[in-house]
Amino acid sequence: METKITTSRTKRRSAPQTVAEFEKWLARKKTDANYEFVRGKIIRKPAMKQEELFIARFLMRAFAKTQLYQQGAEMLSEGDAYVDAFRKRIPDLAIFTDEQIKEARRGKRFMPPLAIEILSDSESQNDVLEKVQDYFDAGVQLVWYIAPKQQKIYAYSSPDDIRVFKGQDVCSAAPVVPDFQFVIEDLFKA
Structure with a gap:
């Protein structure tokens, strides 16, 4: 008598390669x-x-006083930001224009003009630099990296152009949002 052996193969899904x-x-x-x-x-x-919510609240309230906000733009937390077909980031906070919000409803993918990250203890310098590069590769005009423990904001206007704001310095989102500015001390005493 012949025994027929059947094998079941489970098709193994390969890891995703695209967004x-x-x-x-x-x-x-x-x-x-x-x-x-x-x-x-x-x-x-x-x-x-x-313990980082005070930062989000302060920035959202300051942004709500801007002309861009009056034109329908929003500062949103944890929104998808698309770099390209192989990279997708999620900034802690980002400004999305009214037009982008409307286009998102129709399925368009994009990157906000301003991305804001709050530095975490687990992020290495390489992680930060890679993320900043990704944002600029996608067309971001300004990236803020906020370091709560040091009470500083690292403002990138390109991957290689960084300005550090602290204490009584006035941090401005110009030219992205010219009227979005505040004193660093005010952010951290909020």
């Missing part, structure tokens, strides 16, 4: 966690910590 594949993977995962995607790497992005 589109990553987003399909993420939809299957059914999680509320945030993940960034950078050239085949899936990076879990921790949510903003409660």
